[in-house]
Amino acid sequence: MAEQEASTTPGPGRARPRGWPRWAPYAAVAWSLVYAAIGAYWAATGHGFPYAPGNMDPEVGPVVGKLGPGAAWAAVLLAGAPAALVGTAMLRGVRTGRRPLIAAGALLAVMLLLLMTDVGLLQLVGYAPYGVFGLLTGAEIGHAYLDSLLRWSTANQVLCLLGGFLWAAATIGYARRAGGACLSCGRRGSGGGWNGRRSAARWGRFAVYTAMAVPLFYALTRFAWALGIPLGISEGLLRRGQETGMWTSGAFLAAFGVVGAVLTLGLVQRWGEVFPRWMVGLAEKRVPIALAVVPASFVSVLMTVGGIAMWSGYAQMVSGSVTGSGGGMGVIGAAPTALFPVWGMALAAAALAYYYRRRGACPDCGRKEELPE
Numbered sequence: 001m002a003e004q005e006a007s008t009t010p011g012p013g014r015a016r017p018r019g020w021p022r023w024a025p026y027a028a029v030a031w032s033l034v035y036a037a038i039g040a041y042w043a044a045t046g047h048g049f050p051y052a053p054g055n056m057d058p059e060v061g062p063v064v065g066k067l068g069p070g071a072a073w074a075a076v077l078l079a080g081a082p083a084a085l086v087g088t089a090m091l092r093g094v095r096t097g098r099r100p101l102i103a104a105g106a107l108l109a110v111m112l113l114l115l116m117t118d119v120g121l122l123q124l125v126g127y128a129p130y131g132v133f134g135l136l137t138g139a140e141i142g143h144a145y146l147d148s149l150l151r152w153s154t155a156n157q158v159l160c161l162l163g164g165f166l167w168a169a170a171t172i173g174y175a176r177r178a179g180g181a182c183l184s185c186g187r188r189g190s191g192g193g194w195n196g197r198r199s200a201a202r203w204g205r206f207a208v209y210t211a212m213a214v215p216l217f218y219a220l221t222r223f224a225w226a227l228g229i230p231l232g233i234s235e236g237l238l239r240r241g242q243e244t245g246m247w248t249s250g251a252f253l254a255a256f257g258v259v260g261a262v263l264t265l266g267l268v269q270r271w272g273e274v275f276p277r278w279m280v281g282l283a284e285k286r287v288p289i290a291l292a293v294v295p296a297s298f299v300s301v302l303m304t305v306g307g308i309a310m311w312s313g314y315a316q317m318v319s320g321s322v323t324g325s326g327g328g329m330g331v332i333g334a335a336p337t338a339l340f341p342v343w344g345m346a347l348a349a350a351a352l353a354y355y356y357r358r359r360g361a362c363p364d365c366g367r368k369e370e371l372p373e
Helices: 001-007 022-044 069-079 079-090 098-115 119-126 128-137 142-151 153-179 197-226 235-244 247-268 289-323 330-340 340-358
Strands: none
Touching: 022 069, 022 079, 022 119, 022 153, 069 079, 069 098, 079 098, 098 153, 098 289, 119 128, 119 142, 119 153, 119 289, 128 142, 128 247, 142 330, 153 289, 197 247, 197 330, 197 340, 235 247, 247 289, 247 340, 289 330, 289 340
């Protein structure tokens, strides 16, 4: 009975939580109002609509754009004023219709994060060092990278990515409030469960190893091609890729993936919790949880979005652009990119497990997980 009362009685700071649970709902509503104004501008002027056939790549563009202008406009409309109304109801703490509101917020976040962005964001992040190096040396790749970075369609996708994260945070906050949990930590009581430290350590380790396997598999194929080994591709495709320099850039991305795999391993290693001794100025200090969770969450979304684009025609477009016929790519060659959604979801799960494993007592409600002796 005491535990039940503790789980429903507001603790210290429950009404005014710290950090993102406090400002995320207001930011999400403000975002939707701004996006509604942008959508109204597109409709009134007929200019700038990023999902118009002439403003997006039909092969690798956002999913909502591939469904046609009607679906794209519906998505823009829903993300604007209707979403702001949903957010206002959440801020008021409406309990009637709690589940539909949570479902609406979750679907909105998914739509913004996965359906209104495309593989271009993943390419921009992956090629960032390569593009900066090109700009510094005056290479053509540098100017192409800068041109892609400054496009309005890119800015719109970054805006949708921001909105998706804000709506995810706002929905989590509302679900906690409506469910009688602490707004800051989400706990309803002490104890373990699937998100307890011991349980999170088990399934988090599996998620980490899965999130490492895909980039290493990707790196294996790309390094092989760079070395002249036709692993999973035809000899003709290998030669044409060598002539165009495609495998050089592929090897660069492969190296980037290996670095990401090593950093992912830190989610289950001590050096992912405490800075190593060789890091001057940070040695033996605790690694901030956000330093690991925020980048991992961001990359997980990009990988999932990139994988969706691969599934919807990107791999065929790349193969066809090299061979002129769309052939030459075997199952082993195409499999790593097809597994990008697995990479993204596993990385998200690994980051979540890392958070559950490392969080301590809540500064607002004072709850903490009581581990059995």
